[in-house]
Amino acid sequence: MHKYLNTPIKEVIMKFPQVGKILEEYKIGCVPCTLGSCLLKDIVAIHNLSQAQETELIYRIEKTIYPQRDIKRPAFKQAAKKTAVKEIKYSPVIKRLIDEHALIKKWIGLIPEVIENVDIASDSGKKLILDGLDFIRFYADKFHHAKEEDILFGYTDKNLDIIKTMLADHETARGHVQAMIRALDKGDKKTVFAHLNAYKELLSEHIKREDEILYPWIDRSISTTQVGELFTKFNEAEEKLDKEVIEKCKKFVQEVEQRVQKIKTEKKEVTK
Amino acid sequence: MSDSGMGGCPGSRMQDFREDTKGGKVEGGVRQSQLKQWPIQLHLVSPEAPYYQKADVLLSADCVAFTVGDFHKDYLKGKSVAIACPKLDEGQEEYTEKVKSLIDDAKINTLTVMTMQVPCCAGLVAIAEEALHSAKRKIPIKSIVVSLQGDVLSEEWVS
Numbered sequence: 001m002h003k004y005l006n007t008p009i010k011e012v013i014m015k016f017p018q019v020g021k022i023l024e025e026y027k028i029g030c031v032p033c034t035l036g037s038c039l040l041k042d043i044v045a046i047h048n049l050s051q052a053q054e055t056e057l058i059y060r061i062e063k064t065i066y067p068q069r070d071i072k073r074p075a076f077k078q079a080a081k082k083t084a085v086k087e088i089k090y091s092p093v094i095k096r097l098i099d100e101h102a103l104i105k106k107w108i109g110l111i112p113e114v115i116e117n118v119d120i121a122s123d124s125g126k127k128l129i130l131d132g133l134d135f136i137r138f139y140a141d142k143f144h145h146a147k148e149e150d151i152l153f154g155y156t157d158k159n160l161d162i163i164k165t166m167l168a169d170h171e172t173a174r175g176h177v178q179a180m181i182r183a184l185d186k187g188d189k190k191t192v193f194a195h196l197n198a199y200k201e202l203l204s205e206h207i208k209r210e211d212e213i214l215y216p217w218i219d220r221s222i223s224t225t226q227v228g229e230l231f232t233k234f235n236e237a238e239e240k241l242d243k244e245v246i247e248k249c250k251k252f253v254q255e256v257e258q259r260v261q262k263i264k265t266e267k268k269e270v271t272k
Numbered sequence: 273m274s275d276s277g278m279g280g281c282p283g284s285r286m287q288d289f290r291e292d293t294k295g296g297k298v299e300g301g302v303r304q305s306q307l308k309q310w311p312i313q314l315h316l317v318s319p320e321a322p323y324y325q326k327a328d329v330l331l332s333a334d335c336v337a338f339t340v341g342d343f344h345k346d347y348l349k350g351k352s353v354a355i356a357c358p359k360l361d362e363g364q365e366e367y368t369e370k371v372k373s374l375i376d377d378a379k380i381n382t383l384t385v386m387t388m389q390v391p392c393c394a395g396l397v398a399i400a401e402e403a404l405h406s407a408k409r410k411i412p413i414k415s416i417v418v419s420l421q422g423d424v425l426s427e428e429w430v431s
Contacts, residue, residue: 086301089428092412224414225328225350227429231412 001062006180007042008161010036018064028056028213032205038161046162046217093230094160095218097152100144101207106253107135111200113260115193117267128259129184129192136177136199139249143241145170146150151233155222162214173199273316284391289421306344307353314356315363321374326379327352329402331371332386333393337349338388339422347403358395359389361374371403375411389425393417397430404431 004012010031013020020031028047030036038046040061042053055074062071090098114132119125148169153163176199183191223229238246283293285344309323314331316386330351337355354374356367374380387393397415404413413431418424 031386092431097431182313224384224412225384225411231410232381235410 001058001065004061004065005041005044006039008037009033009040012040012065016064021058022057022064025052028053030064032238033097033165037165042161046213048216048220056152089223091227093152093227093234094215096142096234097147098211100139101211102143103250103253104140104203107132107140107205107256108200108203110253110256110260111196113264114256115196117260120189120192120260121187126184128256129180129196130181132196132256133177133180133184135249135252136173136246138241139246141170141174141177141186142204142248143238145173147234147237151230151237152218155226162209164216166206166210169202172202175204176202279390281390283388283392287420296311299347303344306349306359309352312353312355314354314367314370315361317354319370321352321372321378321379324374324378326381328382328384329354329374330384330386331356332394333357333388333396335388335393336418339388339420340418341422342351347384351378351384351406356396356399358399359392364395364399367368368403368406371400372407374375375409375417377408377410380411382412382414384416385430386416386418389417389419401431 001175010033013023014032023030023043026047026049028043030038030043044057049057059074062069114128118128120129149167153167158164158167159269176195178190179195180199183189183195215257287384309317309321328351330347330353332347332353332355334355334357337348340347354370356364358364361367371383374383382403383400385397387396400413404410409430412429414427415430416424416427
């Protein structure tokens with residue numbers, strides 16, 4: 001079992017698909033992960049399971065991998081896996097990052113409507129996409145991701161696979177932005193929208209993993225002193241940025257919401 | 273636990289814990305005090321004191337240290353402290369100013385407020401929140417509430 005606890009989860013699931021199903025029962029969503037480089041032992045440790053749940057999970061995985069082995073069933077309550085995950089009360093630093101996610105999620109939630117309804121050949125359509133890219137670059141990346149990369153992740157082991165995965169996601173997201181800028185210059189609507197959609201898919205999954213797994217795990221790991229340090233460092237990082245640009249980003253999401261709503265209402269009127 | 277059966281303020285109602293504390297494990301040895309300063313009463317402390325500068329500060333209600341068995345090891349260790357009673361102390365407006373000064377002048381890193389579960393003790397958290405509200409700097413504040421018999425009932429960040 002030691003061997004598989006130290007094996008990347010993708011390899012484990014490929015060899016034993018049932019393990020993926022067992023993990024899903026514990027709300028551990030490794031099956032759709034594109035990288036799957038996290039070690040099985042880290043995945044079990046990071047998910048804030050109760051001791052009973054963790055014992056039961058390991059037992060079931062071991063039974064799946066070694067069905068012939070006589071593995072003693074540990075003493076745990078049968079209902080362990082049905083126990084609700086412990087309530088999470090975030091520290092103010094993690095809460096700040098989650099609040100920032102809420103605004104980013106608002107924008108990426110509007111992307112399908114934008115793709116469907118906005119004509120990027122028009123000046124206003126092109127401006128909307130450019131403003132959207134500014135939002136991604138300044139708010140999602142400089143304002144939010146930079147706090148993670150330059151500050152928060154320094155309080156973790158950067159060699160952990162989950163951290164590497166998050167950093168790789170940031171780089172992939174930056175690649176989508178660059179591709180969109182190039183395509184927009186050429187008026188290549190298809191490529192712009194393909195990358196915008198890919199960005200949406202990437203960030204949706206990325207934020208979900210951070211909100212549900214990474215942030216709660218970091219929050220449990222950091223001390224009160226470290227919360228204070230992070231709080232100060234986040235404030236200092238924000239002070240270095242142009243407040244007007246951040247406010248513009250916040251306003252942008254509101255404007256897109258209103259614009260999409262207006263387009264939908266107009267469409268309804270036409271179809272009447 | 274036996275109760276006197278009398279109503280009134282839960283903060284001053286008589287309760288007898290003698291039966292509950294019987295049979296506790298007796299440990300040998302001498303434990304090191306984790307207190308690293310004097311004075312500790314909030315009226316007497318000075319935010320200019322070196323041990324407050326950029327420190328993690330524990331603002332504890334007077335009764336807390338008597339109820340929590342491992343107060344020194346689990347809560348006082350590594351922190352600078354101030355104590356107060358939000359029910360009986362006079363001049364509490366000065367408390368707000370002093371906590372504000374700890375935040376702005378001593379530039380403390382965090383503030384942990386430990387209170388008893390009795391309703392009147394919540395006033396200490398209110399003092400800390402008011403001080404933070406009026407301070408120029410912002411810092412994280414944690415509230416820990418303990419039961420009359422020293423169990424931690426809640427521990428959460430309030431700002």
